[in-house]
Amino acid sequence: QVQLVESGGGSVQAGGSLRLSCAASGRTFSSYAMGWFRQAPGKEREFVATISWSAGSTNYADSVKGRFTISRDNTKNTVYLQMNSLKPEDTAVYYCAQGTTYRQSDRQYNYAYWGQGTQVTVSS
16 A cells, blocks of 8 residues: 655745655655646645656756755655745645656656645745
8 A cells, every 4th residue: 555644844934945755655756757736725636746757857846946856766656846945825734746657746646645645835
């Protein structure tokens, strides 16, 4: 059974940083792309960042480019999201997801498994 467990969320002031982690188990982690998505109150879940199986390819939502960095450590079965220069509009529940293939994707339907989410709150 695949399990994805996020951690690292919390409250921070605008301009601050947080690093989210997502520990995966149950499948060969290094074979699949990983992604981060977020859902703000009253809004639909949206794409944030994705990384291919080998970390050779990444992609970001325009709203986070230059501020967020996705990375992975296949020896630790963990994917990370480093978030810098945080803004109040980054406030959301952040979800990690494991892809159906090795290719990175910004589409939710290309992800088979999801974590339970971790809250990020950015105050002005």
